[in-house]
Amino acid sequence: MLTFAVRRLVLAIPTLFFISFVIFMLLQLAPGDPMAQVPLTVPPEVKEKMRQALGLGEPVLVQYWKWLVQVFWTEPKIFIDWLTRDSLLLGWLPDTQLYQGELRVISWQTRSPVMDIVLQRLPQTLWVVGLAYVVGVLIALPIGIYSAYRQYSVFDQAGTFVTMIGFSIPPFFTGPLLIVIFSVYLGWFPSIYDTTHVVNDWASFKVQIYQMVMPVMVLALQTTAQLSRYMRASMLDNLNQDYVRTARAKGLSEAVVVMVHVLRNSMIPVVTVIALGVPAIFGGAIITENVFKVNGIGQLLLTALFANDLPMVMTLTFIFAMLIVLFNLIADILYGLLDPRIRYD
Amino acid sequence: MTEPVPSSPAPIEALRDKGPDRPPRSQWRDVWSQFRKHKGAMVGAAFLLIITLGVLFGPWLWTLDPQRLDIRAKDMRPIYTALWDSTAKTGWGHPLGTDQLGRDNLSQLIAGGRASMAVGWAAMLLSLIIGTGIGVMAGYFRKADGVLMRLTDLFLSLPILPLLLVAVTLFRQPLRANFGPEGGMFILIVAVVGITSWMPTARIVRGEILALKEREFVLAARSIGTRPFKIIRRHLLPNVLSPIMVSATLGLATAIITESALSFLGVGFPSDFPTWGKMLADAVARMEDFPERVLLPGIAISLTVLGVNYLGDGLRDALDPRIRGR
Secondary structure (H helix, E strand, O other): OHHHHHHHHHHHHHHHHHHHHHHHHHHHOOOOOOOOOOOOOOOHHHHHHHHHHOOOOOOHHHHHHHHHHHHHHHHHHHHHHHHHHOOOOOOOOOOOOOOOOOOOOEOOOOOOEHHHHHHHHHHHHHHHHHHHHHHHHHHHHHHHHHHHHOOOOHHHHHHHHHHHHHHHOOHHHHHHHHHHHHHHHOOOOOOOOOOOOOOOOHHHHHHHHHHHHHHHHHHHHHHHHHHHHHHHHHHHHHHOOHHHHHHHHOOOOHHHHHHHHHHHHHHHHHHHHHHHHHHHHHHOOHHHHHHHOOOOHHHHHHHHHHOOOHHHHHHHHHHHHHHHHHHHHHHHHHHHHHOOOOOOO | OOOOOOOOOOOOHHHOOOOOOOOOOOHHHHHHHHHHHOHHHHHHHHHHHHHHHHHHHHHHHOOOOOOOOOHHHOOOOOHHHHHOOOOOOOOOOOOOOEOOOOOEHHHHHHHHHHHHHHHHHHHHHHHHHHHHHHHHHHHHOHHHHHHHHHHHHHHHOOOHHHHHHHHHHHHHHHHHHHHOHHHHHHHHHHHHHHHOOOHHHHHHHHHHHHHHHOOHHHHHHHHOOOOHHHHHHHHHHHHHHHHHHHHHHHHHHHHHHHHHHHHHOOOOOOOOOOOHHHHHHHHHOOOOOOHHHHHHHHHHHHHHHHHHHHHHHHHHHHHOOOOOOO
């Protein structure tokens, strides 16, 4: 198991380098010019100097190398500095002061470090999208379990229909639909997610809950649809196994048979599927964030793309790719840990 | 000495077959009869057929030009609004109303459906071709297996929607210059959706090919000197047809949704070219006053995808020999 994990981890490193190289080269083809917004009165030689200052004068491979150094060397140094200075966990350690003012990855839009902006946007995404994922999982598992236990019952048929709808209706339709119904006609929830809202007492907490309901519901519908299908199929696979008959023959109650014996075995593939969905939380739901005006990571990527902010796009896309690779690895290892029948070596 | 073996005894009269009582059934007849039992799949297939025929022949039945501006007849409501609101601006000339520039909603829906369906089918076919090709190569030629599967893993770990957005915003200008605004966008969207969605098909096909390759009929074909490509074409591809068909339906659904999502985010087709996703996106700003402009394209997308998904569900059941005939 350990050798497998180490081997996969080692294999992940060239994969990540390759992905980052591909994304970097793709972005080099971008037709836009970061100097396009500069007024025409600025003389060309000054423009050229500004271009140099943005790091655009170097050959492509040098630019790529510098980006790699910034992301994999400078940013970790800043992170370690922060850990030893401000964090609760390791703040008692002496300040390391590794970061000596080297150049970081700078956004072309705001001229501030990309990582700082990402860290500003991350909480909104994690709150909305992460909570939606949790809600989706919590709804999906009971639905999957019950509809497998009562296969072809009315509940199962209805559940199948609802999950089919969840699969089929895209979030850019459910979002506006919910806004029309619940914000416009009924006026229950606000249509725009206010990220500047501060929660400090019961009333403001209620406002926060109210503004989170709709985006969370839209996202949870998608999660629920996928996960409850998996849960149902996995339960059905296990319900007909011999060990279930044995458990019933021993005289165990139906609740124990289903909720302990069958459920634990059925959760093995479902847990890995849940793990595989986690990168999408950090990736942010681009469309849902756009509909409800949540200024999270997904919306950051979209605005960066439209503003031709290549360092930001590059770094964000690479972070997403890194998370996907990482959670693929975690899912594989989890599968091996949970199911002793799986042997990787 | 052993006794001579008696010739086979006369068959008992009651047990004798009087010839096959029914003509043999082909595999596809079986598939069809199983498929017909799946009500959802039948409804889905019928709906998909109606939508396809509607967008194909609709422009001949409803001849209004979807891009014609008629500013006097702008912001008309659908005809059914007159049922509860007699003061609403309705008219039989525009049964589903018009948008803020006076373009007819019905003909826009038909034109948008043509674009969405064309993109969906083309992207699905492209991803099937790539996926089947890579799956067959990886499954049949052992030397290519490692490289191709690493490539598949690599593609699976790419963040798809961000990359789609990146690719569309980057390559929009050159392709538009070469193939015109609509043609360039069509090629671009089909290509990016196809290139980023072939991986599941490749994996499924590879697994099937790996199992089929060891079967006796492939050995027999090889022993009489059949070339590898002929074996693939004659013996392997027909046998992996059913998983390919199932993943085709999934691919069609994803392609339609992806195209609409790109249009919704404003990186799809040019602004005067209606697609369902773009109609929806344009209408969101005015959905308080004209909810039908959000609902109509949204329902069109959702029902089409729902139909395709049910069709895929039924196909999976019908093509699985373990379920069929039960």
